[in-house]
Every structure is written in structure tokens, then in C-alpha cells.
Amino acid sequence: MKKAGVTLVDVAKLAGVSVMSASRTMSGEGYVSEETRAKVQAAAKQLGYAPNAAARLMKGGKTNVIGVVVNDLTSSVVNCFVTALSEEVRKVGMDLFIYNSLGDMGSGNGARISQMLHGLWDGLVYVLPRMTDDYLETLEKSSSPIVLINYFRHETTLPVVRGDNVNGAHDAVRHLVDLGHRRIGFVRGNAYTGQSDLRERGYMSALSDAGIELDPALVYQGDFSQQSGFDGARELLALDAPPTAIFAANDGMALGVLNAIREKNLRIPEDISVIGFDDIPTAAMTQPPLTTLRHPFGEMAQAAVQELTRRIQGQPGRRQRIEFPSEFIIRASTGPAPACSTSRRSRRQRA
């Protein structure tokens, strides 16, 4: 381990050349004779030289680094976005650094981050941000290019890449209706990000399109956690007229729903159908595999990176809002409504 503080001057001195030749060798720009290059490289290696990034940046150059800020890295959705972003960013020859705000999206923290960003990043992406108004204001004033992914709460001047929630949820519930379900439960997430509300809107519109009246008893307030999905399903299944299908506002809660159903020894999907949202990796591996919806992570990440690089290069942003339809993924957790469903029962009553 060499001492810190080896500078280009040291390398040049040892190699017996000028600082500029050393610089050219290290950065790979401009003409250097093979001989000089070799000498410099040898010297650099011997001294354990590492270029000082800060000094390089100071020349006003791009850092080729994009930062992404998230609230909570344990969220599968966030994870999918971050991984997709890593790949996209790499494709355009840049690097991605991730900052986990651990949920602290207060304005003080916002100021901290936007300070750190200045000069160290070429641009910033916020994934699923859940920030205070102050924070948003700080960002809007920032001089660095910024793109938000899946931000829904307020109007903003910042560019936003979004997945569609309403239509996706509508499709899902419509699918259940088409399968003959009439009593369809909904498990809400918390309101932080605004996504749960949108998904609920899709749920309601699909019901109303099908002429089914909304039964408030079938809507449970969860918090996006698996546990809350479990609790919610337990409650819904205990109703006098339990649902024959449950739509959860995210996959995490849907997993809890599956567990609760299994606990009651009901079969999926014969007795009850389940749909989630997000298509987290586990969703494909449950038993039965979960029918769900997904935002197109890859495409959204690509759009965000494109929009960001455009702005980094000083070109005008192309679009202020880029919306992607969600994909409906039908797996084995949904099936025809059971024969003993409400519709059948009502028919019997008529008879």
C-alpha cells in the first residue's frame, strides 16, 4: 500500500517527463510516444498512482456518473428499477451511484443531497420518491439535470417517467370480472406515493364499468407490507359474503393474501383468485405463481436515462411526462369464479 497523495507531478518526475505527458498518458487523450507512455505507466504503477477525481472534475468536465436516490432499498420495486438503471447507465458508458435516503426525505436532507450532487454527478434520478414539498422545491431549483421515476403526488416542473397505474388496475379487475367474479376485494397500500390511490381508481372504474356496485366492506387498508396483506385477507375472508377474488395494491401484500388463504385451507384459484401489482421476482415463484401487473422497468429506466443524458448534454428535454402502460401478467393465481359464487347464489335465490 503506497502513501496517499501521489500526484501526477510525482509520476512525471520519476518518469523524467513533463506533467503534461504524464497527464496525456493517463487520460489517453492526445499524442504520446510509445516510449514516453511506457515510462509514465511504469512510474505510475511503481508509485501506486491514482488520479484525483476531484481535481479532474474541477476542470468542469463531466463526471460520467449519474446518481439515483431512493427511499428504501429493501423494496423489490425500487430494486428492480435501480438494477435496470445500472444497466442502462452502463450502456451509455456512464456509472451509477445509489443513495439510500432511508426514508428521510425532509427538506434538510434534500439540501444535503443536492449539495453533494453538485459537481459530483452529471445528473440525478429519483426513484419512487416520497418527498416533502420543500424537498421538491429544492430539486426544482437545482441546476443539475434531474428526472423523477414514478412520482405522482404533485405537479412539478421536473421531468417524470411514470408507469400507468389506473389502466393496469382496471385491466386486472376487468379480467376478474370476465372470469365471473362479482365480489372482488381490494387491499390498499398506504398513500405516501400516490400509487395505491391510482390503482384503487382503476379497481373502482372496472367495477363500475361492469355494473358492480362498490362494497366498502371489501376494501381493506393495508400498508404495502406482506403482514398487512395477510391481515387484510383474513378480515375479508371472515365476512359473511367473502370475496371470490382479491386484488392487492402490490405483490408484497398479495403474498400475505396467499398465505392467509392457504391458512384457511382454501384453494387458489379454485376457491379464490388473487392478483398483485409490481411483478416482483418472488411473484413468479409462489405456489401458484401470482397473476400480477408490472411496470416495464427496463423501458422506463431507459427512458429516464435518455431524458437525463439529453439534458446533461444541454439539449432541451424531449418530454416532460413519459408514461408507460403496465403489463398484465396472467399466471395461475386467477381462475373462474367458483360455482358457489354470489352470482350463482343470487340465481338460486331467484329460482
Place this chain on the structure above:
Amino acid sequence: MKKAGVTLVDVAKLAGVSVMSASRTMSGEGYVSEETRAKVQAAAKQLGYAPNAAARLMKGGKTNVIGVVVNDLTSSVVNCFVTALSEEVRKVGMDLFIYNSLGDMGSGNGARISQMLHGLWDGLVYVLPRMTDDYLETLEKSSSPIVLINYFRHETTLPVVRGDNVNGAHDAVRHLVDLGHRRIGFVRGNAYTGQSDLRERGYMSALSDAGIELDPALVYQGDFSQQSGFDGARELLALDAPPTAIFAANDGMALGVLNAIREKNLRIPEDISVIGFDDIPTAAMTQPPLTTLRHPFGEMAQAAVQELTRRIQGQPGRRQRIEFPSEFIIRASTGPAPACSTSRRSRRQRA
């Protein structure tokens, strides 16, 4: 949105003071009169001034930022460490930035990262690194403080914080033996990180301590994925003398094992017991909840950060190897060996 490139000179000019006063105001160090301070702050706000981090760093100051490099952010274990590190780092008043190498731990990439690190981070943590020898060499030569978490492959001069794998695995298998199991399957992970081997060593030593001969047919080569756990369990259960318990080298594979068992309509743990390793969040939410082992993420993260900050402050590292015992978490996926187990059968044969 203000134009980029607002500098301290601009602020000072607008405020009608010297650059130094502006600097002192912004950094909060040194004496500035209330009046000057107010003027400067007003000017800064009006111009949308943000200090240029790069320039600050160049003065050789600390950045108060620690970087963590991971291979794969989708791994739950990595995720747990990263989150724990975020918290620890924040506790000591620093910030954590995460870099996802996406599995590219070749030496070229290593050089890239260690270049970026230089000057931008005060120190680096590598979590579960799976790097080439070249890469490791680059790191060892680096002048920045570095700590590795859960690195097992080679000897290194870098400080390493490790979880114990051998004894943990030994405990787990010993537990099964105590419950009467004699035929215990093992599902290996791939060898990249060296952890699977260590866990297997614990498995073998526990068997041999109990006087059980190792049956190679009971060891399946997986790759840490849920799918491979599923495949492995299928194969083991199809044996003429199937195991009454399966120990998987990680929780992901254990989840696959659970699915395969369920698919065969066997009961857990009445017919067959399952143990995983890592205690990923889902492990507590399976049905039945998974018996497993965990590295103490929080304590390990704390140790890593402590060791790193010590080195950042120029103090000598306290220890080169810090090892933590793993915790054995008994949940409901393990139980007494079934009555029709091999031991019983052999007794019958004797009779």
C-alpha cells in the same frame, strides 16, 4: 432554475464582500459578522448557489462519504448489509453511496472503481465480493481505506469482517441430528464466494460428529437460486431413500425446496424438515416459517464502519479479521424426524 456555474465569486460580488467572507459564511467556519453573513446568504439564495463539491474536496478535505461496492443488488443478503451500512454510516455523520458492479469484478472494472473512489470517498466497503485476483491486488495497492465484508476466497492484507459459516452450518445440522434425522440432504450454492463450501464443511463435520456417514447422493449442486433449490429437492425426494431433512446453503434455495416438497404433497415439518441460511426477510413469512441462520448484519456493518473510520482517521486498524458467529433461528420448518425414518426402518430390519 438558475444557470449552472454560479460560483462563490458571483455570490461575493453580489453581496459586496470578499470571496473569503462568502466562503466563511457558506462553510460555517471562522468569524463572520451577522450583517455580512446575512448579505451573503441572501445573495447565495438569489443566485441559487450550490458549492462545488469537487473544488472543496480538492483541498484535501474529507468528503464524509463512504462507498460500498456490491456485485448484485437483487440479492437479499447484500441488501440487508447495504441497508445496515446506510444506517451505521449515518450514525457517524457520514453518507453512504452504493455502486452496483453488476457482477463485473474484472480487473478493468476494478481499476475504474478505484479511480473513481480516489478523492471522492473517504473509504470503501466491499460486500460479498466475488472478484478476480487482479481486482483484489488493485484494491490492496489502493491508498484509500478499504474493508471487505464476507470475503473468503483468498488471503488478503485488507481488513475483513466475516460471518462464521462453518459453525453455523454445524449447529443447524446438529439440530437436525438431535431431532432424530439421519438422512440429511444438502443443497450447495455455487462456489464463487466460498461461502457454500464453508457451509458444506459445517454440514459434513456435524454428520461425522454424529457418526453418520456422508452419502454423496444426498448432496445436490445448486446455484443459490430458488429454481435450483426446487430442482434439487425434487431430485433428492425422488431417491429410493429420500432425506427426512434438507439443509440448503441459502434461503433462496430453501424456498425452492419448500415449494418442491409442497408439490409432492408432503408436510413440513412432519414429513420433512428444511433449513436455510441467511434469514432473508421472506424467510419469516413462508408457510411454515423457515428455520435458518443469519449473519448479524447490524453488528457486522457496525464493525466494518468502525474499522473503516478508524483507518480514515489515520489510526491503525484494530484488527485484520473480525469474525461474528451466526445466529441460529429456529422456526417451524424443522421438527422431529418422521416415524418412518431410516433409523426406524433399520430398527425394523434388525427386528
Place this chain on the structure above:
DNA sequence: TTGAAAGCGCTAACAC
């Protein structure tokens, strides 16, 4: 309490 000057490590621009 404030300001002027010097310089951090590097590279763009211009000579040689």
C-alpha cells in the same frame, strides 16, 4: 472581523 495571495491536482490551449 475581513481581505489578498497562494495553491490544491489536473487539463485545455497554446507554443516549441
Place this chain on the structure above:
DNA sequence: GTGTTAGCGCTTTCAA
């Protein structure tokens, strides 16, 4: 091809 000069934005001297 190579070297010299200047300066990025900031802070650490030191002097006023």
C-alpha cells in the same frame, strides 16, 4: 510529440 502557461472554485495561510 512535448513542454509551458494559465486557471478551474475553493480554502488555507497570513496580513491588515
